[in-house]
Amino acid sequence: MNIGGQNAIILKEGTSRSQGREAQHANIEAALIIAESIKSSLGPKGMDKMLVDGFGDVTISNDGATILDEMEVQHPAAKMMVEVAKTQDDEVGDGTTTAVVLAGELLSKAQSLMDKDVHPTQIVDGYSSASEKALEFLQKMAIKVNATDTTMLKKIASVSIASKLLAERKDYIGDIAVKAVLQVAEKDGPTFRADIDDIKVEKKPGGSLTDTILIQGVLLDKEVVHPGMPKRVEDCKITLLNCALEVEKPEFDSKLNIDSPDQMKRFLDEEEKILRNMVDKISSIGANVVVCEKGIDDVAQHFMAKKNILAVRRVKQSDMEKLSKATGAKIATNIDDLRSADLGHAKLTEERKVADDKMTFIEGCKDPKAVSILVRGGTERVVDEAERAIHDALCVVRDVVVDPRVVVGGGAAETEVARLLRSYSQKLSGKEQLAVQAFSDAIESIPMILAENAGMDPINSLMELRSRHQAKQRWAGIDPLKGKVADLSKLDVYEPLSVKMQAIKSAGEAAGMILKIDDVIAASKSKEGAGGPGKGHEGAKEEGEGE
Ligand SMILES: Nc1ncnc2c1ncn2[C@@H]1O[C@H](COP(=O)(O)OP(=O)(O)OP(=O)(O)O)[C@@H](O)[C@H]1O
Numbered sequence: 001m002n003i004g005g006q007n008a009i010i011l012k013e014g015t016s017r018s019q020g021r022e023a024q025h026a027n028i029e030a031a032l033i034i035a036e037s038i039k040s041s042l043g044p045k046g047m048d049k050m051l052v053d054g055f056g057d058v059t060i061s062n063d064g065a066t067i068l069d070e071m072e073v074q075h076p077a078a079k080m081m082v083e084v085a086k087t088q089d090d091e092v093g094d095g096t097t098t099a100v101v102l103a104g105e106l107l108s109k110a111q112s113l114m115d116k117d118v119h120p121t122q123i124v125d126g127y128s129s130a131s132e133k134a135l136e137f138l139q140k141m142a143i144k145v146n147a148t149d150t151t152m153l154k155k156i157a158s159v160s161i162a163s164k165l166l167a168e169r170k171d172y173i174g175d176i177a178v179k180a181v182l183q184v185a186e187k188d189g190p191t192f193r194a195d196i197d198d199i200k201v202e203k204k205p206g207g208s209l210t211d212t213i214l215i216q217g218v219l220l221d222k223e224v225v226h227p228g229m230p231k232r233v234e235d236c237k238i239t240l241l242n243c244a245l246e247v248e249k250p251e252f253d254s255k256l257n258i259d260s261p262d263q264m265k266r267f268l269d270e271e272e273k274i275l276r277n278m279v280d281k282i283s284s285i286g287a288n289v290v291v292c293e294k295g296i297d298d299v300a301q302h303f304m305a306k307k308n309i310l311a312v313r314r315v316k317q318s319d320m321e322k323l324s325k326a327t328g329a330k331i332a333t334n335i336d337d338l339r340s341a342d343l344g345h346a347k348l349t350e351e352r353k354v355a356d357d358k359m360t361f362i363e364g365c366k367d368p369k370a371v372s373i374l375v376r377g378g379t380e381r382v383v384d385e386a387e388r389a390i391h392d393a394l395c396v397v398r399d400v401v402v403d404p405r406v407v408v409g410g411g412a413a414e415t416e417v418a419r420l421l422r423s424y425s426q427k428l429s430g431k432e433q434l435a436v437q438a439f440s441d442a443i444e445s446i447p448m449i450l451a452e453n454a455g456m457d458p459i460n461s462l463m464e465l466r467s468r469h470q471a472k473q474r475w476a477g478i479d480p481l482k483g484k485v486a487d488l489s490k491l492d493v494y495e496p497l498s499v500k501m502q503a504i505k506s507a508g509e510a511a512g513m514i515l516k517i518d519d520v521i522a523a524s525k526s527k528e529g530a531g532g533p534g535k536g537h538e539g540a541k542e543e544g545e546g547e
């Protein structure tokens, strides 16, 4: 850098820097590559992606967030697109592909505007007011539903599953998702609260997708600790322990001098007595099932087996909490504190063999506030993708239970928002108007891509959609299954309002953020990370070239 006629070195050696249009262009290009890569997976006719990681493990998925997560993206602007998917996934659980594609379209439209000499800040301002308006329009057009209307919830779940591998079983899986969410939902004033963390999803390859079941309780990937214990207990009284059923070892190094066999026997007897007392205490409060977060000594196991108590050990803390919610048991931190009032209840606890593993089912709980879903399917990859589809389905049902407003999918809501935005833009002037129009064009790319992925002509479809919306058919959208434009409310294609709102919010914010960057200063990679000083420099250069 030249300061006052003198050369001054400000940045570290190896730092790469790009500025102005060059930087903007490179960022937009990188972000577009990401959007482009998942575009073809949008919608029920979207394609799946096969991803192979560094260890050769294969993932086959249609889920935007999963695909991008597996891609291990390097470029900083591309990483921001991956974050869009992640935010969408964390907030609402579905619509990740939509959000990323939308962000990409916003950027590509911005690029055309920049070529027409519209300044990036004008575009960002225009986008931000367009985004606000779009959210307002969406809220106005949303349909209010009943949070516990199972028919509507099933429709919502089916649409989210329709675009996944499980499409053929969408009604079966949708039904499970709805039952699970409604079971754990709790009334909170006029609305509902529901946390999908209260739904345990356990997967085991084997069987078929229709062997997937909902368990009114908790499924533990653990076996009963002792062969002498019952494998099946009915009318269970469950105690949850987060202390070990073992004789406590001293924390510091200690030495015990035993000089005679007699002393040795006394010592062991004493240990046995402690363990026996523990088991006696458990049995005295009437427990017949013990679930322990820590270990259980062999001797204690033996005593419990004699008393016909079924026990499971080393259970995860998260499962203990779910068990407490499902059975009503209080988790005891100390054997002495055990009281019969703290026992939990379930109809049945049983160890069953699922595929090659033994699992313990604690089921038939009365109004459990935590439930489990056991996902089955032909192969490991099918089960993995099924688990992701179930996650999406649980999320959309939760979204509607918590905020019972829906819009029509298949690009219907998007086309309507775009139409309203365009008419709103008539009131504006100059470059802001251009930016708002670009925003509405970007939103319309969703129905266009749905059409394209279904093998339809995207331009013709859009024209037909526009004219139908002009003629007040507000729920006209793309029916990819029949390959035509149709009223999608009649086809029951509903989606949560919150999914659509979040997609617009996060796509708009990410696009704005990327557009505002006009200087990229990248330090050379750290020596340890790149494996040597030379390599660090090369790495930075390579990235620059790749843009
Ligand atoms: N039966 C259907 N008819 C028309 N459109 C549908 C149908 N089912 C789903 N869609 C549309 O497909 C789009 C969703 O596709 P997809 O599930 O592949 O992506 P996403 O939800 O954005 O992301 P992801 O599910 O990967 O998180 C939505 O616009 C939705 O309205």
Ligand SMILES: [Mg+2]
Pocket (backbone or CB within 6 Å): 094, 095, 096, 160, 163, 392
């Ligand atoms: Mg989806």
